[in-house]
Amino acid sequence: MRKTVIFSIACFSVVSFLAACGNKDGKATGGNTKSEAAKTEAADRALAENRAKLDKLNQDYPRMPTDGTLLVNGPDNPVYQELEHRYETDLAELKKNVEGTGAKMVAILLSVHKNDKEDLSEKYGTPYVKSVCTKMGLEYFDFGPVLAAHDEKEIKQVPKDAHWTKVGAKLIADNIAPFIKKYASAASTVVYKDTERPETFGDLPPNDDEVLDGGKDLPYHVKANAQGVRMDHNLTFPKKKKRVLLLGDSGFYCPFLDNEFTIASVLQQQFPDYEIYAVAGISWTLTDFISMWNEKVKFTEPDIVILGTNGNDIEDLFFTHCNHFSRNEKPTYPSPVEEKYYQQMYRQ
Amino acid sequence: MVFNSEQFAIFFAIIFVVYWSLFKYRLAQNLVLVVGSFYFYSFFHYSFPIYLGCLILATYLFGLWIQRTEDEVKRKILQYLSLFVLSFGLIYLKYSGLLIGSISGLSGWQASALHLLVPVGISFYTFSSIGYILDVYRGKIDAERNLVTFAAYLSCFPYLLIGPIPAARTVLPQFRQPSKLTLQGIDQSVGEILWGLFKKIVVADNISLGVNYCFAHQSELQGSSLLLGVVLFYFYLYADFSGYSDMARGLARLLGFDIARNFNSPFTARSITEFWRKWHISLTNWFYEYVFNPIVIGLRNWGRFSIAAAILLTFGLSGIWHGADWKFGVWGLLHSFAMIYEYYTADQREKFFSKMPWFLSGFIGIFFTLGYAILAETFFRADSISEGLEINRKILSMGLFTTPVSFSVKYLKWCAPLLIVEIIQQKGTYVFDMEQWGLSRFAGKLTKSAKNINFVTLIIKSLLYIILCYCIWLFYKRMNMAEYYYFKF
Numbered sequence: 001m002r003k004t005v006i007f008s009i010a011c012f013s014v015v016s017f018l019a020a021c022g023n024k025d026g027k028a029t030g031g032n033t034k035s036e037a038a039k040t041e042a043a044d045r046a047l048a049e050n051r052a053k054l055d056k057l058n059q060d061y062p063r064m065p066t067d068g069t070l071l072v073n074g075p076d077n078p079v080y081q082e083l084e085h086r087y088e089t090d091l092a093e094l095k096k097n098v099e100g101t102g103a104k105m106v107a108i109l110l111s112v113h114k115n116d117k118e119d120l121s122e123k124y125g126t127p128y129v130k131s132v133c134t135k136m137g138l139e140y141f142d143f144g145p146v147l148a149a150h151d152e153k154e155i156k157q158v159p160k161d162a163h164w165t166k167v168g169a170k171l172i173a174d175n176i177a178p179f180i181k182k183y184a185s186a187a188s189t190v191v192y193k194d195t196e197r198p199e200t201f202g203d204l205p206p207n208d209d210e211v212l213d214g215g216k217d218l219p220y221h222v223k224a225n226a227q228g229v230r231m232d233h234n235l236t237f238p239k240k241k242k243r244v245l246l247l248g249d250s251g252f253y254c255p256f257l258d259n260e261f262t263i264a265s266v267l268q269q270q271f272p273d274y275e276i277y278a279v280a281g282i283s284w285t286l287t288d289f290i291s292m293w294n295e296k297v298k299f300t301e302p303d304i305v306i307l308g309t310n311g312n313d314i315e316d317l318f319f320t321h322c323n324h325f326s327r328n329e330k331p332t333y334p335s336p337v338e339e340k341y342y343q344q345m346y347r348q
Numbered sequence: 349m350v351f352n353s354e355q356f357a358i359f360f361a362i363i364f365v366v367y368w369s370l371f372k373y374r375l376a377q378n379l380v381l382v383v384g385s386f387y388f389y390s391f392f393h394y395s396f397p398i399y400l401g402c403l404i405l406a407t408y409l410f411g412l413w414i415q416r417t418e419d420e421v422k423r424k425i426l427q428y429l430s431l432f433v434l435s436f437g438l439i440y441l442k443y444s445g446l447l448i449g450s451i452s453g454l455s456g457w458q459a460s461a462l463h464l465l466v467p468v469g470i471s472f473y474t475f476s477s478i479g480y481i482l483d484v485y486r487g488k489i490d491a492e493r494n495l496v497t498f499a500a501y502l503s504c505f506p507y508l509l510i511g512p513i514p515a516a517r518t519v520l521p522q523f524r525q526p527s528k529l530t531l532q533g534i535d536q537s538v539g540e541i542l543w544g545l546f547k548k549i550v551v552a553d554n555i556s557l558g559v560n561y562c563f564a565h566q567s568e569l570q571g572s573s574l575l576l577g578v579v580l581f582y583f584y585l586y587a588d589f590s591g592y593s594d595m596a597r598g599l600a601r602l603l604g605f606d607i608a609r610n611f612n613s614p615f616t617a618r619s620i621t622e623f624w625r626k627w628h629i630s631l632t633n634w635f636y637e638y639v640f641n642p643i644v645i646g647l648r649n650w651g652r653f654s655i656a657a658a659i660l661l662t663f664g665l666s667g668i669w670h671g672a673d674w675k676f677g678v679w680g681l682l683h684s685f686a687m688i689y690e691y692y693t694a695d696q697r698e699k700f701f702s703k704m705p706w707f708l709s710g711f712i713g714i715f716f717t718l719g720y721a722i723l724a725e726t727f728f729r730a731d732s733i734s735e736g737l738e739i740n741r742k743i744l745s746m747g748l749f750t751t752p753v754s755f756s757v758k759y760l761k762w763c764a765p766l767l768i769v770e771i772i773q774q775k776g777t778y779v780f781d782m783e784q785w786g787l788s789r790f791a792g793k794l795t796k797s798a799k800n801i802n803f804v805t806l807i808i809k810s811l812l813y814i815i816l817c818y819c820i821w822l823f824y825k826r827m828n829m830a831e832y833y834y835f836k837f
Contacts, residue, residue, distance in 0.1 A: 209755050211557040219561035223754065258565075 053331040057323050061334070063346045064320045067312045068120035070341075075124040079341045083317045088132045090286035090317070091309075095138055097293055098305045102189030103245075106179055107133055107140040110147075110172070110251040111310035125311025146175055157256055160216050166261045169254055173266035176306060180244055180271055187242070188301045194237065197299040200228035201235065202279050203292075203327055218256040230259060231268075231277045235300050243300060244276040247289055248308025252280035280308065283325035285316045291328050349391040351595045352548050352824075359388065360599065367603060368529060378500035378523055381603070385503040389468075396467040399437065400503055406433055407477040408498045411484045411491035427485045431478060438474040441466045446672040469509040471669060475634055476502055480516040482638055489517050497523050506599040510592055512610040512630035519607060527604030539780035539809075540598030542816045543769070547591030550819045551762045555584040558759035563729055566739055571747030574739050576756050581729050582722045583763045586614070589628070594779060608633075613774035614721075615767060618713025620686040623721055631669075635662050655691055660684045675727045675736060682724040780809060 070080045098105040109129060111122050126144065133140040147168075152158055155168030164172065200206055204224035213219040225234045230253070235243075246252045246264050254262040264278035279297045281288065289307070315321070320342070322332040334342060349355050363384045370376040386397040410430035417423045441464050452458065480502075483489045492498040501520045507513075514520075562569060562577020569577070593610035600607050610630050617623035624632045640662045647654035660681070667680020690697070701709040723740055730736035773779055791804035 210758060211561040211755060213557060213560060217560070219557060219564050221561060221753065221755065 047329060050329045050331060054323055054326065054329050057331050057333070058320075061320045061323070061342060063342070064324060065315065065318060065345070067315060069345075070315055070318070071120035071124050075128075078337050079318070080124075080314070082335060082337050083314050084128055086317045087129070087286060087314045088136075090290060091132060091138070092136055094286060094290050094293060094307070095136060097290070097298070100190075101298055101301070102187060103302050103305050104183045104186035105138065105305045105307060106183070107138055107307045107309055108172075108176065108179075108248075109140060109142040109144060109310050110248075110308050111144050111312070119311075121310075121312035121315055123311075125314050128314065129309060129311060141175075141179070143172060143175055147171070157218060160218055161214075161256060163250055163255050164257065164263070166257060169257055169261055169263045170266050173263045173270070176246075176263070176267060177270055179306065180267070180274065180276075180304060183304050184242075186303045188303045190298075190301060191238070192299050192301065197237070198296050201296050201300050202227060202229035203281060203296075204228045204230060212255070214255060216256070220256045221258040223259050229277050229279060230262065231264070232259065235275065235277070237301075239275070239301055241273060241275045242304070243302040244271070244274050244304045244306065245297060245300065245302035246276070246278035246280060246306050246308065247292070247297065248278070248280045248306075249284040249313075250280065250282040251310070252278045252308045253282060254278075255282060281325075281327055283316070283321070284327055285313060285322055285325070287317065287322055287332070288325075288327040291330070295328070349388060351592065351599070352545055355391075359384070364602060371527065371529075374524065374526055375494070375496060377527065378494075378496050381500040381504055382496060385500075385505040385508060388505040389503070389508060392468050393465065395465065399467050399470075400473065400508075401499075403434065403437065403473065403477055404499045404502050405495075406430070407480060407502065408492065408495055410434075410481055411498075412493070414481065414485050415491040423485065427481065430481050434474060434477050434481065438470055440464075442470065443668075443672050446674075450674075472511045472513055473502060473508060475513050475631075475669075476516070479513070479634055479638060480520070483516050489520065492520060504600070504603075504605070506596040506603070506605075507607060510589070510596075511628075512593055512596065512607055513634050514607055515630070515633065519605065522605050529602070529604055533601050533604075536778040536781075537598040537601040538813070540594045540601070540778060542813055542820070543779040544591045544594030544596075544598060545820050546816050547587040547594065547766065549823050551766050552584050552587035552591060553823065554762050555580050555587065555759050558755060559584050559729070562753070563731075563739075566730075566735065566742075569742075569753070570750040571742040571745050572750045572752040573756075575743045575748060576752045576760070578722050578726050578729070578739065578743065580759055580763075582718075582725050583766065585725065585728070586611070586627075587766055597778075609777075613770045615718060616714060616771060616774060617717050617721075618710060619690050619717055620683055620720060621690050623717055624683070624687075627721075631666065635666050639665060652692075656688045659687045659691065663687070670728070675730060675733045678733050678736070679724055679727040682720075682727070686720055686724075780812065 070077050070083070075081070075084075095105055107129075109126060111119075111126060122144075126142070130140060130142065132138075147155060150167075150171065155165055155171060156162050157165055202224065204222070206224060206226050206228050208222055208224040208228075210222055211219050212222055222230060223232065225231050227234055229235070244267070246267075252263060254264075259265055262278060264276050268274070268276045277300075279292060284292075286309075316325075319332045319334045319338050326332070349359065363380065367377050367380050367384075370380065386400070389397045389400060407430075410426065410433070414423055414426050414430065417426055444464065480489075484491045492501070498520075501514070501516070501523045504514070559577055559581045562574060562580065566574060566577070590611040597607055597609065608630060610628060612626045612629065614623050614626040617626050640658050643658035643661055644654050647657055650657065663680040663684035664677055665680070667676040667678070667683075670676040670679070701713070704712075723743065726739050726743075727733065727736035730739055769779075773781060791801040791808070794804055795801060
């Protein structure tokens with residue numbers, strides 16, 4: 001009996017400890033060489049420093065303007081104009097980086113036109129995004145009218161949440177499909193060496209397999225491959241199929257939908273001769289897309305990159321929003337115009 | 349304000365200090381408890397303490413009135429009157445929607461739904477007050493003369509919301525006696541609070557995501573995944589509710605009260621009858637004493653059928669007590685059918701099992717009891733009776749032999765520490781009773797000196813507590829804090 005009890009205590013301790021450690025930030029452990037260990041240590045140190053700076057910024061600037069706040073008096077607000085300029089610069093940089101690999105990039109505007117309520121981000125943001133795309137020769141397609149033709153309750157998880165339902169995701173996938181067919185000849189011209197590639201291509205914990213619900217009582221199953229991408233197999237090299245990357249925010253990540261119902265999965269079922277995957281995150285901005293592309297996702301060598309964007313992405317570039325949702329935890333400091341606006345709005 | 353919150357930790361620390369600084373004044377201590385409990389309850393809604401105050405006053409006055417009345421007929425009338433008054437709020441607030449819905453469903457009468465605010469814990473403290481009145485009427489206890497003492501007993505915050513339902517005969521006298529705080533009591537309390545927190549934060553809150561997923565996607569999932577969902581729900585419910593009960597017991601002991609254990613390793617029950625001696629014990633005892641026994645006595649001329657009728661009625665009522673939905677009635681009836689079967693086949697089963705080796709009979713008993721309890725529990729969690737039936741149909745079909753959802757192991761692993769600790773300590777009087785764990789004997793093998801034995805035991809126990817604290821701390825900030833499931837009842 002005594003041995004059983006002691007054995008049980010040991011089991012309990014080990015099980016509890018491992019269960020707890022195994023879930024800590026979803027980080028996997030593994031063996032490293034000395035140089036890799038040193039590199040990891042340096043990266044961890046830099047990350048910790050950034051995190052500390054970011055925490056300080058978030059403490060000092062805790063407030064974020066909600067969508068439309070910057071546009072209450074029209075788009076002439078100097079902060080909004082600065083953000084518009086930032087959007088244009090970032091989009092140009094992303095386009096340059098993507099097209100530099102030979103890949104074809106197109107933009108999809110995913111906002112829903114609401115007829116019953118004036119949406120200022122939509123009203124001023126969407127035309128601006130379109131004009132910028134036209135100016136830089138980036139092909140775009142506005143899904144707004146297509147989405148607006150459907151009942152909001154059918155395509156979005158309202159009232160609990162405003163992200164896509166299975167029907168909404170399928171609708172978007174069906175409308176993206178023609179782009180994939182249209183650019184069937186697009187091909188990335190870059191081939192990276194194995195040594196250049198990072199361990200992961202996505203930000204999800206590798207081999208993640210869990211249920212999340214975002215506190216909204218909408219549980220969904222997230223599975224990631226060993227490369228941290230929300231898909232059911234690993235990307236191999238040299239690639240054997242054409243690759244389509246969906247790069248965007250939660251509109252492409254599809255929270256509250258199981259893997260098999262996301263836009264990327266629906267498209268994958270329609271195009272078995274392609275590898276289609278989404279690298280997307282909740283509240284990501286163009287800044288995050290650029291860092292994601294440069295750090296990880298360009299190494300997957302996509303042939304077509306479909307960028308998900310919409311009118312409110314401009315306001316999302318406000319420094320406090322960037323700091324609250326930054327994917328790589330790099331701090332964004334306020335510009336003089338933003339600082340002045342913040343002081344006026346939230347400190348007086 | 350729930351037990352697993354920083355807010356509660358501060359609240360309890362203040363109450364603890366003020367309470368024990370008045371240790372020479374029992375009445376003042378009770379007053380601190382009353383004020384603290386009402387303050388604690390007001391966090392849920394400002395009107396809840398008002399309802400609770402009225403119930404306490406009514407119970408107190410009825411108790412005194414019944415005690416002072418000598419005429420038996422008048423006493424009986426008073427008893428019925430008090431039961432009507434005390435249960436009126438519970439029936440009106442909790443069950444009027446169910447009654448109106450059922451009547452309108454059957455008659456086609458178009459009734460608008462009542463949107464009533466149901467005080468958290470109303471089922472629990474109403475049952476405590478009814479139990480008290482019945483005990484006074486039967487002469488088992490004297491009515492409490494001091495309103496403050498009585499209010500402290502009925503409103504005591506550790507068990508106010510979801511029990512354990514305190515038996516007036518054993519708990520009320522403790523509010524009259526000088527309270528004591530011993531080192532052993534503190535040690536037991538810390539163990540119980542930590543284990544309760546571990547069950548809630550580490551086990552229940554982790555498992556709840558898997559459970560919610562399986563039930564939310566029940567129409568798409570196969571039998572094997574649904575079985576996983578209902579098994580997880582069983583453990584989730586156990587960890588959530590028993591975790592709260594453990595914390596309640598630990599907190600009450602820190603205030604000098606000893607309240608009975610509410611769960612005792614129900615996974616090891618070999619029959620549904622035994623299961624109910626191990627699951628929600630305070631409620632089982634309440635129903636046994638105030639519902640089951642009176643029915644058996646009332647129907648004693650019916651022979652063995654009186655027992656069957658009493659089981660059916662008691663568990664039907666117990667089901668409905670849990671929630672204002674007929675699905676809870678189905679859950680209660682399923683348990684009563686099993687118990688009636690066990691009652692009528694007790695001799696044959698005993699003869700059958702006596703021929704088997706003990707481990708085989710034990711395994712069969714535990715397997716079927718656990719399986720039955722888990723499948724019955726489906727109705728507890730499903731949105732409706734039809735959904736519960738559909739889930740059970742899928743589980744008992746060929747779909748059971750398909751591959752379950754891939755996250756099965758991830759969530760099932762949380763049940764392992766729960767099972768291990770609960771099974772070990774089932775005979776102990778409190779959580780982490782080291783005698784029960786055999787650690788004192790183990791320490792005795794290492795050293796002969798009694799002082800050293802105590803020291804080694806202390807070290808091992810401290811290590812266990814550190815592991816618990818670490819796990820709790822790790823998950824406290826990360827998890828979505830799910831509300832206690834029994835807050836609905």
